[in-house]
Amino acid sequence: MPDERFFKRHSAFSVGQLAEMTGCETVPGTDNEYMLEDVMPLDKAGSTDLSFFDNIKYKDQFLATKAGACFVDPQFADKKAPEGVHLLLTSRPYKSYALAAQAFYPDAHPAESVADTAVINSEAKIGAGCVIEAGAVIAAGAEIGDRCWIEANATIGENVIIGSHCRIGAGAAVSHALIEDHVRLYTGVRVGQDGFGFAIDPHGHVKVPQLGRVLIGSHVEIGANTCIDRGSGPDTVIGAGTWIDNLVQIGHNAQIGMGCVIVSQVGISGSAVIEDFVALGGQSGVAGHLRVGQGAKISAQAGVMRDVPPGEEQAGTPAMPSKQVIRQIIALGKLVDKKKAS
Numbered sequence: 001m002p003d004e005r006f007f008k009r010h011s012a013f014s015v016g017q018l019a020e021m022t023g024c025e026t027v028p029g030t031d032n033e034y035m036l037e038d039v040m041p042l043d044k045a046g047s048t049d050l051s052f053f054d055n056i057k058y059k060d061q062f063l064a065t066k067a068g069a070c071f072v073d074p075q076f077a078d079k080k081a082p083e084g085v086h087l088l089l090t091s092r093p094y095k096s097y098a099l100a101a102q103a104f105y106p107d108a109h110p111a112e113s114v115a116d117t118a119v120i121n122s123e124a125k126i127g128a129g130c131v132i133e134a135g136a137v138i139a140a141g142a143e144i145g146d147r148c149w150i151e152a153n154a155t156i157g158e159n160v161i162i163g164s165h166c167r168i169g170a171g172a173a174v175s176h177a178l179i180e181d182h183v184r185l186y187t188g189v190r191v192g193q194d195g196f197g198f199a200i201d202p203h204g205h206v207k208v209p210q211l212g213r214v215l216i217g218s219h220v221e222i223g224a225n226t227c228i229d230r231g232s233g234p235d236t237v238i239g240a241g242t243w244i245d246n247l248v249q250i251g252h253n254a255q256i257g258m259g260c261v262i263v264s265q266v267g268i269s270g271s272a273v274i275e276d277f278v279a280l281g282g283q284s285g286v287a288g289h290l291r292v293g294q295g296a297k298i299s300a301q302a303g304v305m306r307d308v309p310p311g312e313e314q315a316g317t318p319a320m321p322s323k324q325v326i327r328q329i330i331a332l333g334k335l336v337d338k339k340k341a342s
Contacts, residue, residue: 022096024088054093180218188225195229195252
């Protein structure tokens, strides 16, 4: 059960209410007035808990669950859930569970306040309903939209613009950036620092001034300790709805499209273009000035060294189509077996 010291449950919901808020259907004869008080995994759930089943690997847990209700794909609904489990039918059980969990545990926004130890320049503009925590620094010319939450020791640089309903995590630093609405930067994020730009010279490398910005679209999440360099002239762009995990590095002038998913420890070199709805697996890397096409999927630890066509799945280093990588692994295994047999 979620620890109530950290997570505050909102209220109970009926099966009918949950079906309506998540767009699910119920099995004929379901008691839509049945009340549920919490969300739980299949193997931990009790009679007043809501759970979900969307992976056949967990069939045994589903068949044995004591949950009061369960989100389930219609194709699994005939797996004979235990008696008393109210089934909520949906093609996307995990998404439905996420929506329900948000209802049980909504994000809490503190009441409007400004800590005595926050440092806000007189030329900064702060919207209505904002929370500015202890030690936060907001420089001259910065504009913070309505109902933003600037956590402890965060730094907002000169002339940075942040839209409404944004949350800037503790110790984060933002400069040279224009940020749209409903953006969340987690603890320790760095946005807008100098890009890694210099002219190599045998007498000493020469710094190239980084004269661009970082543009972040709406509904973007950027994980803890991720760094996003500002552009060197062109801007670095993060498209709307993109989610970036912890410990990601995005170089100057990179263009990230809408709805991308970038997993922990990914590195994207300068001037790379990542089109809409691309997924980059953990520890993968994209070399500079390359283009990864719309909807492409790059496996964990892959090294992208040439352009990737739209929709293609690639793996390995250098990255190549995943099926080709699998064939090579199989062929190599056969060669090893032959050598052992000889």
